Amino acid sequence: MIEMIDLHKSFGPKVVLNGLSLRVGEGDTVALVGFSGAGKSVALKHIVGLLQPDMGTVRVDGTDVPSLSRPDLYELRRRVGYVFQFAALFDSMTVAENLAMGLIKHGGFSKDEIEERIADSLERVELEGYEENFPAELSGGQRKRAGLARAIAFGPKYLLYDEPTSGLDPVTTTVIDRLILKMRDELGVTSLVITHDMDSAYCISDRIAMLYDGRVLQEGTPEEIRRSQHPVVKGFVEGRPELVEEGSGGMRIFANTPASRRRI
Amino acid sequence: MTARTATWARPFAAVGRSAGGFFAAFGRFGTFFVEMLRSLRDVGTWVPLLVGQMRHLGVDSIPIALFLAAFTGIVLALQASYTFTGAVPLYFVGALVGKTMILELGPVLSGLALSGRVGANIAAELGTMRVSEQIDALETLAYNPVAYLVVPRVLAGILMFPVIVIFANAIGIVAGWITAINLLQMSTDDFIRGLRLFYEPFDITFSLIKATSFGLVVTAVGCFEGFATKGGAEGVGRSTTRAVVISSMLILVFDAFWAVVLLQP
Amino acid sequence: MKLNNEAAVGIVVVAGIILTVVAAFWLSGRPWGEEPIEVAAVFREVGELRQGNPVKFRGVEVGRVAGIDLDAEGEGVVVAMQISPRVVPPADAAVLLAPASLFGDWQASIVSRSSYPELEFTTARQGQVLSGATLPDITQLTAVGARIAGNLETLAERVELAFTEETAIKIRETIENVQAMSEQLTGFVDQQTQTYRDVSQSVLVATDNITQTTERFDRVAGSVEAAFVEGGRIEQILANAERASQNLEELSQSIDDAVVGVPSLIAQADTTIGELGELSTSASRLFESLGPEIDQLGPTIVEAREAIAVVQRAAARIDNGEGTLGRLLEDPALFEETQAAIATLRRVLSDLQANPGRYIGEVRIF
Numbered sequence: 001m002i003e004m005i006d007l008h009k010s011f012g013p014k015v016v017l018n019g020l021s022l023r024v025g026e027g028d029t030v031a032l033v034g035f036s037g038a039g040k041s042v043a044l045k046h047i048v049g050l051l052q053p054d055m056g057t058v059r060v061d062g063t064d065v066p067s068l069s070r071p072d073l074y075e076l077r078r079r080v081g082y083v084f085q086f087a088a089l090f091d092s093m094t095v096a097e098n099l100a101m102g103l104i105k106h107g108g109f110s111k112d113e114i115e116e117r118i119a120d121s122l123e124r125v126e127l128e129g130y131e132e133n134f135p136a137e138l139s140g141g142q143r144k145r146a147g148l149a150r151a152i153a154f155g156p157k158y159l160l161y162d163e164p165t166s167g168l169d170p171v172t173t174t175v176i177d178r179l180i181l182k183m184r185d186e187l188g189v190t191s192l193v194i195t196h197d198m199d200s201a202y203c204i205s206d207r208i209a210m211l212y213d214g215r216v217l218q219e220g221t222p223e224e225i226r227r228s229q230h231p232v233v234k235g236f237v238e239g240r241p242e243l244v245e246e247g248s249g250g251m252r253i254f255a256n257t258p259a260s261r262r263r264i
Numbered sequence: 265m266t267a268r269t270a271t272w273a274r275p276f277a278a279v280g281r282s283a284g285g286f287f288a289a290f291g292r293f294g295t296f297f298v299e300m301l302r303s304l305r306d307v308g309t310w311v312p313l314l315v316g317q318m319r320h321l322g323v324d325s326i327p328i329a330l331f332l333a334a335f336t337g338i339v340l341a342l343q344a345s346y347t348f349t350g351a352v353p354l355y356f357v358g359a360l361v362g363k364t365m366i367l368e369l370g371p372v373l374s375g376l377a378l379s380g381r382v383g384a385n386i387a388a389e390l391g392t393m394r395v396s397e398q399i400d401a402l403e404t405l406a407y408n409p410v411a412y413l414v415v416p417r418v419l420a421g422i423l424m425f426p427v428i429v430i431f432a433n434a435i436g437i438v439a440g441w442i443t444a445i446n447l448l449q450m451s452t453d454d455f456i457r458g459l460r461l462f463y464e465p466f467d468i469t470f471s472l473i474k475a476t477s478f479g480l481v482v483t484a485v486g487c488f489e490g491f492a493t494k495g496g497a498e499g500v501g502r503s504t505t506r507a508v509v510i511s512s513m514l515i516l517v518f519d520a521f522w523a524v525v526l527l528q529p
Numbered sequence: 530m531k532l533n534n535e536a537a538v539g540i541v542v543v544a545g546i547i548l549t550v551v552a553a554f555w556l557s558g559r560p561w562g563e564e565p566i567e568v569a570a571v572f573r574e575v576g577e578l579r580q581g582n583p584v585k586f587r588g589v590e591v592g593r594v595a596g597i598d599l600d601a602e603g604e605g606v607v608v609a610m611q612i613s614p615r616v617v618p619p620a621d622a623a624v625l626l627a628p629a630s631l632f633g634d635w636q637a638s639i640v641s642r643s644s645y646p647e648l649e650f651t652t653a654r655q656g657q658v659l660s661g662a663t664l665p666d667i668t669q670l671t672a673v674g675a676r677i678a679g680n681l682e683t684l685a686e687r688v689e690l691a692f693t694e695e696t697a698i699k700i701r702e703t704i705e706n707v708q709a710m711s712e713q714l715t716g717f718v719d720q721q722t723q724t725y726r727d728v729s730q731s732v733l734v735a736t737d738n739i740t741q742t743t744e745r746f747d748r749v750a751g752s753v754e755a756a757f758v759e760g761g762r763i764e765q766i767l768a769n770a771e772r773a774s775q776n777l778e779e780l781s782q783s784i785d786d787a788v789v790g791v792p793s794l795i796a797q798a799d800t801t802i803g804e805l806g807e808l809s810t811s812a813s814r815l816f817e818s819l820g821p822e823i824d825q826l827g828p829t830i831v832e833a834r835e836a837i838a839v840v841q842r843a844a845a846r847i848d849n850g851e852g853t854l855g856r857l858l859e860d861p862a863l864f865e866e867t868q869a870a871i872a873t874l875r876r877v878l879s880d881l882q883a884n885p886g887r888y889i890g891e892v893r894i895f
Contacts, residue, residue, distance in 0.1 A: 048404050074406040082404035088397035102405040150405075319534040323541045362556070424538075427545035434548055461634055463556045464581040468549060 001026055002047055002158060002192060006056035008214075009042055016042050018214025019056070024158075029184050029191040031201035033236070034211035040194040041085070043211070044160050047192070048080050049073045060158070078106050081151030081189075085163040087143040089135035095122070095146050096131035102154045121149040124186070125179060141172035148179060152187065159183060161193040165200050173200060180204045198237055202226065210236065296488050299410050300418060306411035313416040321382045321417065321483070322424025326431060328381055329374040333432035336369050337361060337439030345448045354450050358458025361440035366467045370433035372519050375478035378425065379511040383486040386417055387507030390490025391500035399491070414487040418480060425479030426472045433471060470526055477518045485511040557581065557593060565592060565611035568639075570624035570659040571651050575606045578626050578635045584610045586639045591616050594637055605651060607658065610637060618659075623650050627664040 002024040009017040016039040024030045032040050045051040046058045049065050058065040060076060068076060089098050099118045103109050109117065122128055125145035135143055144164060151159060164180065165173040177200050183189055195201050201208050202222045209219040210233050218225065218233050228234055235243030269277050303310070344360040390413055393399050402409045437459070444450040489507040493499045532540070575597060584592040592612030600607045608624070619641040625648070629636040642650055642660065653660040 045400070050400055050403055070408070074408075077404055077406040080404070082401070084397045084401055086396060088401035090398055090401070091392070091396075101402075101407070105406050150401075315534045315538050318538040318542075323537045326541065423542075427542055430545045430549050430552075434552060460556055460558045462579075462581075463558075464579065465553060465557060468553050468556075472549070 001059075001061060002190070003059040004043065004046065004056070005059070007043065007046060007053050007058065008055035009039070009046070009051065009053055015214055017046075017053070017056075020211065020215050021056075022209055022216055022219070024190055024192050027184075027188060027190055028206045029180070029193065029204055031193045031195055031205035031208045032211055033194075033196055033198065033201050033208060035236070036196060038211050039214060040211055041162055044082075044162055044192065044194055047158075047160060048077055048082055078154065079157045081154075081156035081159045083144070083148050083151045083159065083161045083164055085166060087135070087147030089143060089146055089150070091135055094132050094134055095127070095138070095149075098135070098146065099150050099153045102150060106154045117153050117155075121153040122146075124152065124182070125149040126175075141168055141175065144168070144176060145179065148176075148183075152183060152189075155187070157189060159189045159191045161191065161195075163194055163196075165195060165197050173197070176200075177203045212236075292492070293488055296410075296491065297484065300414050300484070300487075303408055303411035303415050306408050306415070309408060309411040310415040310419070313412065314419055317416040317420035318424050321378075321385075321420045322428060325378055325381055325424075326428055328377050329428045329432045330435045332373050332377050333365070333370060333436035334439040336373055337365060337436035337441075338443045340364055340369070340436070341440040341443040341448065345444075354448065355454040355458035355461070357440070357444055357448065357450060358455040359461045360458075361444075362437055362459040363462055363467070365436040365440070366433050366471045368519070370436055371429045371471050371474040371478060372515065374429050374432045374475070375425070375482065375515040376512055378428070378478075379482045379508055379515060382421065383482040383507045383511045384504045386483060386486030387490045387493075387504045388500055390487060391493035391503040394491060394493040395496050395499055409491075414484075414491070417487055418483040421479035421483030422476055423479070425482075426475040429471060429475035430468075433468075470522070473526070474519065474522050477522065478515050481514045481518060482511045485514065558583070558590070563613055563615075566614050566616075567595070568592075568610045568612055568618075568624075568659065569607055569657065570610070570637075570661040571600060571605045571607050571654055572624075572626060572661040572663050573605055573651055574663055575608060575626055576635060576663050577628070578608065578637065582635050582637065583629070584612050584637045584639065586612070586616050586618070591639075608637065608661070612639070622659055623653075624659050624661040625664065626661065 002022075004020055004022045007017045007020040008015075020039075020043055022030070022032070022043075032043065034040050042051060046053055047060065047065065049068060052066050057067075060080070063072075063076065065073070065076065089095070090101065093101070096118050099121055100114055103114045103117055118131065119128070122130065125148050127142060127145050127149060130138065130142065130146070135146065138146060148161075148164070161180065165176050168176065180191065180193065181204055184191060191204075193201070193204060205222060207219060208222055208225045210217045210225065210228075212232055218228055218230055220228070225233065225237060228237065231243045231246050235241060235246075340361045341357055344357040345354060348354065348356055390399070393413070399409045399413070402412055441452070441455050441459075444455045445452055486507045489503040489510070493503040495502075578594060578597060580594055580597060582594045583590045584594060592610055594608060595611045596609040598607055598609075599605075608626075610624075616639065618639050621642040622639055623642040623645075625638045625640045625645065626635060627638065628634070639659075645662070648662045648664075650660040650662045
């Protein structure tokens with residue numbers, strides 16, 4: 001179980017998280033949606049200790065992540081697979097070597113086991129035969145799948161997806177969505193998916209949380225979100241900026257957007 | 265910035281900001297350095313990568329260093345004879361080439377060349393890894409990125425720079441010697457006499473101490489700038505430039521530092 | 530063939546280490562395969578000597594300066610040297626530090642102390658510490674040189690003051706006079722010496738004749754006397770007287786013979802001696818004109834002046850009528866003295882002619 005409790009995080013004068021609380025139960029797949037630059041990735045990074053909260057905390061299986069020592073943090077990371085937005089494959093290594101990285105570090109695997117797991121993981125993401133290819137030789141969708149394969153290779157309990165479908169064509173998006181569902185069904189992992197693609201969110205998640213202004217604005221089943229009467233949620237879901245403007249009491253969101261889109 | 269700065273105060277504010285920025289950078293580098301030392305304990309992570317980096321940063325850098333040293337040696341010999349004409353015996357060409365090469369030009373020119381080759385390479389590579397989240401990916405795979413990326417590079421620099429500089433010194437002196445016997449009509453005996461004239465055993469030690477410190481400076485600055493990269497391809501370019509500029513400056517600063525500390529009577 | 534990383538790095542590192550060691554060893558100039566021996570020496574100060582400077586023995590480089598340190602008492606500097614074991618130092622070995630060239634590089638030399646009696650060596654210490662001395666730094670020598678140059682300058686200024694044009698002309702004239710005169714004198718002396726030899730030869734012959742004649746006259750007179758003493762036998766007296774007169778006649782004849790060549794000789798001698806007198810007078814005047822400084826010109830000139838004085842004396846006596854040839858005959862000492870004086874004068878003058886610079890040089894220094 002992943003719990004984010006009253007998370008606050010600022011970068012300089014810019015407040016990104018402002019009291020975010022979210023629970024991901026065992027076996028659940030939760031989609032965290034929100035505008036670009038709303039702080040979804042920042043929230044995700046807190047879970048594996050890549051960022052430290054200014055206030056509040058994150059608990060994974062009841063352990064307090066920010067207070068973990070480095071070895072304990074590594075221990076935690078063995079349970080959490082992280083799928084990066086642009087896959088973040090190591091350029092200098094082949095796909096197989098990328099997958100082996102985690103396996104080698106997590107220890108306890110023989111050479112044969114490592115090869116077996118690499119083959120198994122690639123098969124799961126339908127990338128058989130790409131072991132010896134370098135990331136630069138893969139397409140965008142293939143890279144995302146390779147990233148997913150790397151995250152599942154060492155058998156994590158949790159999977160965190162950072163924008164798994166952004167920048168992909170509709171067909172590939174569907175392929176990825178199906179993979180996410182497949183992972184849940186076959187591996188029984190608990191997943192937290194960041195996306196701004198509502199179709200994906202409806203398709204893959206048990207629950208959807210809308211992140212807005214640094215905190216969760218509304219949380220519910222896909223159906224509840226779809227029917228939400230909150231103007232911002234409704235505007236976001238239906239893609240109607242005028243509703244969002246109305247709900248936020250003025251121009252604030254879209255005046256902010258260009259600036260907040262800049263990566264921190 | 266809530267309060268507006270008065271027009272007259274703006275230059276002062278700029279000074280204040282840059283002073284603050286300077287100390288902040290210093291602090292960040294210090295933290296980074298301490299983190300690096302701490303990561304040395306993570307032996308299992310960096311040891312397998314060390315040899316590869318020694319090859320990549322060290323062995324593969326030898327040609328450029330030798331090229332530079334050879335031409336420096338030739339120029340030194342010719343300039344020495346040009347300067348000495350008539351006033352000083354020609355065998356002092358050997359003394360000048362040897363001393364200058366070992367004490368100053370061997371380490372410093374190699375250091376500057378390698379700050380371009382090695383420092384820029386590291387900053388660009390790590391900067392790209394940073395902006396493409398590969399460093400975060402390492403973290404999520406339970407790697408200590410400092411132990412995995414920084415320690416092998418810095419150690420390779422510390423270990424290989426002295427080796428490169430020794431070769432550079434030797435090639436520079438040999439080039440000076442060949443120039444002396446072919447273009448200056450000096451005899452080998454004269455050149456060697458000059459070479460040995462003011463030689464002190466400490467010279468080589470001094471050269472190696474400098475080389476080691478330059479190796480540390482170039483690789484550590486490259487890694488620091490790479491890790492601190494922000495903002496895409498443009499950020500990588502900025503980091504690379506900064507790495508080369510800062511490490512070149514630090515090489516000269518260390519050059520003066522060692523001269524003051526070790527050469528003063 | 531592409532080397533793998535380990536092999537490439539290994540080769541480079543090993544080559545680097547070997548290069549470092551070999552270069553350090555080679556540059557230090559130590560002989561291969563010889564275990565150097567340690568020698569130490571104590572100095573009052575070591576100038577610009579540095580660690581690594583060469584150590585020489587009989588001019589051959591045999592080692593290096595290994596260390597320089599103040600001694601325990603702080604009264605001297607102990608220099609440790611590593612030298613070849615082939616060096617066999619002399620019994621009174623000491624170490625001399627000196628600049629090896631003008632450019633600040635120094636060297637240590639193992640020397641025999643007795644070869645440098647003028648240097649002040651430190652006392653050797655126990656435990657194989659040799660005595661040592663340090664030659665002044667080249668810069669100190671330069672300083673001394675500068676001082677000398679300064680003095681010379683002052684001197685030159687003074688000389689310039691004293692050495693007016695007039696002086697120069699005078700000296701030049703003097704030199705020319707001396708030269709002309711010395712030539713004249715030499716020719717004259719040569720000629721006169723020959724004349725004197727002839728004269729004296731003739732005089733000796735003449736004197737011999739006169740002596741013989743005198744002896745015969747004595748005998749004649751003796752026999753005349755004896756005849757008077759015996760008395761009585763008038764024929765015998767007459768006969769004796771006749772014999773005596775005959776003898777007298779012979780005597781006067783032989784005196785005539787003896788004397789007949791003399792007057793011309795005497796006349797000749799008188800003129801030559803007169804000339805000699807004039808010349809010596811002018812020589813004397815000349816030397817006086819050189820001024821009082823001439824006294825310092827050394828024994829040669831003094832000798833020359835004495836010789837001239839003797840000749841002058843002789844000439845004076847001859848002028849006074851004392852000095853006819855007869856006088857010369859009666860006084861062989863005077864004759865010899867004159868001859869010696871002439872020889873001396875001749876030597877001095879030929880020397881003066883050959884090396885006028887010597888005299889002039891001395892004159893110049895004041």
